[in-house]
Amino acid sequence: xxxxxxxxxFDSELNSVSSRVMELGGIVESQIRQAIYALxxxxxxxxxQVEELEKRVNSMEVxxxxxxxxxxxxxxxxxxxxxLLIAFSKAIANLERMGDEATxxxxxxxxxxxxGAARSLPSSDLRVAADLASGLLRKALDAFARxxxxxxxxxxxxxxxxxxxxxxxVRKLITYMMEDPRTISxxxxxxxxxxxxxxxxxxxxxxxxxxxYLVKGKDVRHTALDEIESTVA
Numbered sequence: 474x475x476x477x478x479x480x481x482x483f484d485s486e487l488n489s490v491s492s493r494v495m496e497l498g499g500i501v502e503s504q505i506r507q508a509i510y511a512l513x514x515x516x517x518x519x520x521x522q523v524e525e526l527e528k529r530v531n532s533m534e535v536x537x538x539x540x541x542x543x544x545x546x547x548x549x550x551x552x553x554x555x556x557l558l559i560a561f562s563k564a565i566a567n568l569e570r571m572g573d574e575a576t577x578x579x580x581x582x583x584x585x586x587x588x589g590a591a592r593s594l595p596s597s598d599l600r601v602a603a604d605l606a607s608g609l610l611r612k613a614l615d616a617f618a619r620x621x622x623x624x625x626x627x628x629x630x631x632x633x634x635x636x637x638x639x640x641x642x643v644r645k646l647i648t649y650m651m652e653d654p655r656t657i658s659x660x661x662x663x664x665x666x667x668x669x670x671x672x673x674x675x676x677x678x679x680x681x682x683x684x685x686y687l688v689k690g691k692d693v694r695h696t697a698l699d700e701i702e703s704t705v706a
Contacts, residue, residue: 474538486544487554490537491618494568497533498614498637500526501568504575505673507611509603511542511582512596512666521581530572537565560687563619567676567683572677574669588659596651599667602638606670607634609677619681622688622705628681629698634675635674665679 504526506533511519535570544550550558608632624681643664650660685693685705693701 477683480582483544483548483550483554487557490540490558491538493533494561494564495614495618497530497537497565497568497634498610498617500530500533501572501575502607504530505603506606508575508578508582509600509607511579512603513600513688515582515586517583517586517662520579520582523575527572527576530569534565534569538562548612553687556687556690560683563683564680567679571673571676572575576630577669578666579670581662584662585666587658588662594659594663595655596643596663598642598645599663599670601637602642602667602670602674604632605635605638606673606677609674613677613680616684620684620688622685625681625684626702629678629701632674632678635671639667640670658685 505521507519507523507526510516510522516566519663541558545555545558548554563667585596609628612624612628612631616622616628646664646667650657677693682693685691689704691702691704
């Protein structure tokens with residue numbers, strides 16, 4: 474009876490952490506949406522909101538980390554429960570870094586606005602990649618909540634689209650700077666902003682890999698896609 478009571482308490486603690494991770498993911502998703510809006514409309518107000526949310530993201534990361542450490546120390550979990558806690562820890566680290574990238578986007582937008590070159594840059598070309606990155610995070614959070622390995626596999630495949638968008642944008646931006654050297658400084662800000670978008674996609678991919686690790690017990694980082702497909706099948 475005591476064991477059953479302890480098990481129920483542990484399950485309750487795991488559910489609490491899971492809810493907190495999803496809450497953190499929602500805040501980061503809001504950050505990214507605001508950053509995309511700031512880019513699309515060159516809005517200082519939206520960029521400021523992104524930076525304000527960063528404080529909350531950092532605070533929540535520390536709180537959840539502390540909660541995870543406490544659970545591990547008290548419960549000394551093994552096997553799948555330990556994998557779950559490790560996955561939670563790595564997921565919040567990736568979410569916090571996505572928040573960092575969204576904040577970096579906001580700062581780059583403000584720098585571009587201050588340069589006075591906002592309207593002359595091909596910033597609209599980044600919208601496709603930005604929307605893909607935002608959508609990828611949403612799918613990663615949904616897949617993590619359902620522990621859906623098939624959805625995780627689709628996320629790994631879709632990340633390649635963001636990489637292709639980034640590569641194409643870099644080529645276009647280089648041409649743009651060569652044609653008008655006066656835009657080089659602002660264009661470099663836009664390049665760093667594009668890199669932040671690509672990194673958001675990479676972190677969503679990391680979350681997808683965590684799902685496969687949690688369900689299948691296999692670390693698929695740095696693994697060929699066809700081999701990952703065999704693991705998920």
